[in-house]
Amino acid sequence: MTTRVLISFFCDDRPGVVEQLSGLISEHDGNWLDSQLSRLGGRFAGVLQAQIPNSQHAALSEALSELESVGITTSLTDAGDPVSDILSTQRVTLLGPDRPGIVRELTRALRSAGFNVRSLETAVETAPMSGEPLFRAEARIELDNNSRLDELEWKLDAMAEAMTLEIDLIAD
Structure with a gap:
């Protein structure tokens, strides 16, 4: 069974940040779905939606928190149910x-x-x-x-x- 999660992050702008994040998602058998990423001032920030196996949720959360040691602040949360009443x-x-x-x-x-x-x-x-x-x-x-x-x-x-x-x- 899988779940959709939102991962938000910010850090100093530098090459390789997206590669690090996508690598962690792949290492935890996840799939990168949607994202909004942008440089604001001298910082790089974004939010992305990924689909991961339920069994990988805790491990991915732990791996993301370890990015703090390289200057990337992250947050992982459930993506919630899609809105269906939009005309x-x-x-x-x-x-x-x-x-x-x-x-x-x-x-x-x-x-x-x-x-x-x-x-x-x-x-x-x-x-x-x-x-x-x-x-x-x-x-x-x-x-x-x-x-x-x-x-x-x-x-x-x-x-x-x-x-x-x-x-x-x-x-x-």
Whole structure:
């Protein structure tokens, strides 16, 4: 019997980290499934989903904790059951002058209209002409029977106007 687990990690950015993690999963008869890995500042961080035999859970957990000695902090947890009541997904893109509170306002609008964030990527870039900080975000959101698309559109429009942002809602 197998189980799906989530492994999160962070460490100094250097070559070989993914190889170490994938090696441990393979050594414990596991299969690397999904992952989101990224360098943030000078650190490398990520979360991955793997399928492992139930009999290997404790041994993999122990092996992952031993990575602390080489500077890789890890956490292992059960992946839980997949969500099955999702009707569809949408994509929200956002672009505008960087300022505190953009992510808070975006996620507040999503939650209040009944949407769940499936993924969120953000970055601060330099605007080409002015050199000012420019905030960019892309979120994939899930619609279910409780989601209110018209309410979300209204909230995003109000947010765009108040914060001088370009916000687009696109069906996937």
